[in-house]
Amino acid sequence: MMGDVSAPPVMADVAAADTPDVRKARGAFFTPDAITSFIAQWAIRSAADRVLEPSAGDAAFLTAAVERMRRLGDAAVFVPEVHGVEIHEPSAAVARHRVREAGGIAHVEVKDFFDVQPAPTYSTVIGNPPYVRYHGWVGTARTKSRAAALRAGVPLSGLASSWAAFTVHSAQFLRDGGRLGLVLPAELLSVNYAAPVRRFLFDHFARVELVLFDSQVFPEAEADVVLLLADGYNHGPTDHAVIRQAVDASGLATLADGQRWAPLDPAGKWTGSLVPPPAIEPLRRLREEGAFTNLQTWGETTLGMVTGGNHFFTLSPAKVAELGLPRGELRRLSPPGSAHLRGLTLSTAMLRRLGTEGKATSLFYPGDQPSPAARAYIEAGHKAGVDDAYKCRVRRPWYRVPLLPAADLLLTCMNADTPRLTTNQARALHLNSVHGVYLSDEHRELGRELLPLASLNSVTLLNAEMVGRAYGGGVLKIEPREADVWAMPSPALVASQADALRAIRAAVARKLQAGQLLEAVEIVDRALLVNPHQADAAELVQVQRARAELARRRMVRSQRVR
Template sequence: MVGTTPEYSQKRSGAYFTPDDVCAALVAWACRKPSDRMIDPSCGDGRFLALHRNSVGIEQNPISAHTAIKRAPGALIHEGDFFTWATETHERFECAAGNPPFIRYQHFKGETRRRALDLCLDLGASFSGLTSSWAPFIVATAGLLKRGGRMAFVVPAEIGHAPYAAPLLDYLVQSFAKVQIVAVRDKLFPALSEDCWLLYADGFGGTASAIDMTVVDSFVPTRTPPKPTLRVDLEDWRGVWNRRLRPYLLPASARALYAATLGRPDTHRLADFASVGIGYISGDNQFFHLRPSEAKKLRIPVGFLLPSIRNGRAMPDAQVTKATVADWARNDDPVLLLRLARDIELPKSVRDYLDSAPGREARLGYKCRNRAPWYVVPDVQIPDYVMSYMSGRGANLVRNMAGVSCTNSVHAIRVRDKALAAKLMPGWSSPFVRLSCELEGHALGGGMLKLEPREAGRIAFPAVATRPKAETEALEDAVTVMQRWRHYAD
């Protein structure tokens, strides 16, 4: 993509142009005859439009729009905001194809987001404010189709797990006779960490009885959508699998084994007996976390210092003990949180540190300047367990035997039912629980597994961790499958 202004940077605008073979396949899936009128709601440089002359494209980036006009001279290009155009136009289309921009909710905001969400609500899809841009693009495009229309899009693999993907999929199955997801393990965009799948929907105005899925390792261009490898029962998708498609990447036998265990009354979710939250946000980690040598040099009293886990890399394998903290001290790691309380007399050494150059700089930060007093870090707690937020091979859970605290880079686990926790927590390393982490979490890119607090709370613990050898092997294989899909085991 050409363009140097921040507004139209690739990252901000979500514009990463699609490989030619993917473009050709999606246009072939959507367009059945030359007279079909096709729309690309975010046409970029026009590479979809160039494959079908009877096309309309909308593009907000003026430089990309100019490139599209030259690349696809037979197409009609509108420069501007798609949601404004979609609200105002009376034109309708036989088909649609494209690669809608993937703009995360932090940048998909303001008037553009309001128009997008209002339009989708009018069409019957209700999205939250945490929705990324591509999902409303698809709904708004579907609203421009003629009865019986079709569409084929590149979509982020987030369609398989993101909460905002659920209302999108619900809308699609209620609006099309056929909805198909093509899950591609290999990256469609090798230079991006984001995984992408393909979406095909046909028969606008109808209703789908299931979601068809095609699970493949590699994308192979075809003139028609590939045959489904399985059909997703909508009741199971909504109930057993919490409106996620990621579990359908597993073999049916592994899925059935996992679902049967979930259905047992003695299987519990982590949230049944513990609360999962994030640790504290200091506002300036470098200022508020001291090395033992620094604390000694500054003469900070021990009573104002609390050992803390700053990130997942600092977590040991099983438990944090006093020996762990002693190792941190020997390594002179910056793990001592400056923990100050309101309305107490501070020693001169602490006041001097707060008034030092680093202190004067720290208090100007957003978090610090919006709390009073600025130097009191809120929400400091002593969790019973600490869980990694982002992980490689698998999520790590450690018992907090040393009374340390933790930052928001990891999860703080507070046990409510100690008896149930004592019974179930030893099964953490079992293949079933590790598979549950894979299914409830999601790929972040670079092979990382990310578990949001709500996702972590859904991790399932069976009452009996030991299983027959065949079942154990099947679950282990399933863990490997999910790791390969997030590119950890490649």
């Protein structure tokens, strides 16, 4: 590491050069004292510990480390030495200066952290890695970071944000038994690209602890973060993590005991760790008793059709009339988007209404001998360059979209509140803005009639938050393989409560139409779970609270600009 040789930096110059945009591009947001001192106190156990901060910024962690080491040593004579890496020279200069003012010596190397060869010599690595999303984390920065993670045996996809590789590379600097104390975005718990990082932590550390916050602790960045406290490097694996909850950064001083949480698969999403055990228990029990199962038991969920140009291939009735296209060259279509799938069924009457509102309810699908009207439209498409789109270029003829059979149920994949299942009564085809659920022969009749209704229960809603993922704008996205494991009432339970469900159908439909999802869910809960004594109302309140908390967290995460 580079020595401390700089003169005190001129702070005003540093600030002037470092605009908010420049800082954002390298993920520079600085950590509040309550967090740096909490992590330093946890991570540093002796004045002789060797401490590294991999993205030191202006030494928020290194100064906390020096203060901690001075308390552990003889403050009168002891001058702690700490190590850092920072890519931004002016920040490194500030870092050295601040550490000196705190009574220590900082060896801050000005370098890209991924260019630093790891030597496993540190007792602890602490810090707040830069958070740059994959679309900003590009070029050699990303290539180098992925290569570093891979050298540690962790393959990261191109979708990974910067913190993922930082976490893995940081651990490579630990000696056996060392401790990693990092501030990480809460997406560590949920995003698919972080799965190898989650597994890495369980595989390599003897103890993994997470601290979650009820409220935002980064006012500037509006970030939702977790603290990772991983202890006993190379003494793993562990099969559980301890989850502790703080109200905010000041709550770290009086943190209550945590709860033990053991995921079935450490690479799976850790969002389950956010759900208190009393809220998880009903689903566990209902599954064990056979009252709940996965959506895949009912049928297969698949991606919808990709046209290569919805503006050309999907047509409103008015457009069809204008073009003079015959019916035989059209297929009935659930219009692009999913705003119309908020009720229990998509009927032909609804499609007609959508059509009169100008929605595209037909797919252009000419046969081998296109009509003159279709030929003219194809020619117009060619002139407009529709056939240049990749999906069109790779198929013959370019203007015929490969069809999928009409699905039994449609599943909305991007959701502000919760994923919805709708019976495709109209037998309309669907595009990739929704997923199709193809029920098995055995469950088709029951599923088409009652599964969308039965799925509107509190347990299924909570589980959607656990299997899905937060997307831009706080939207809950669900992919087919996530939908496969989404908890649903079992065919046996739905069959046994079929009459009760039929009796509430109209009331539930009215609530949905009025946009009162949670009121609709209460009616379904009563008919499906409470009245037949599958669950009691008090435990469902826990389930509803947990679901509301997860939904709140995903909305908060969406506001992050870190």
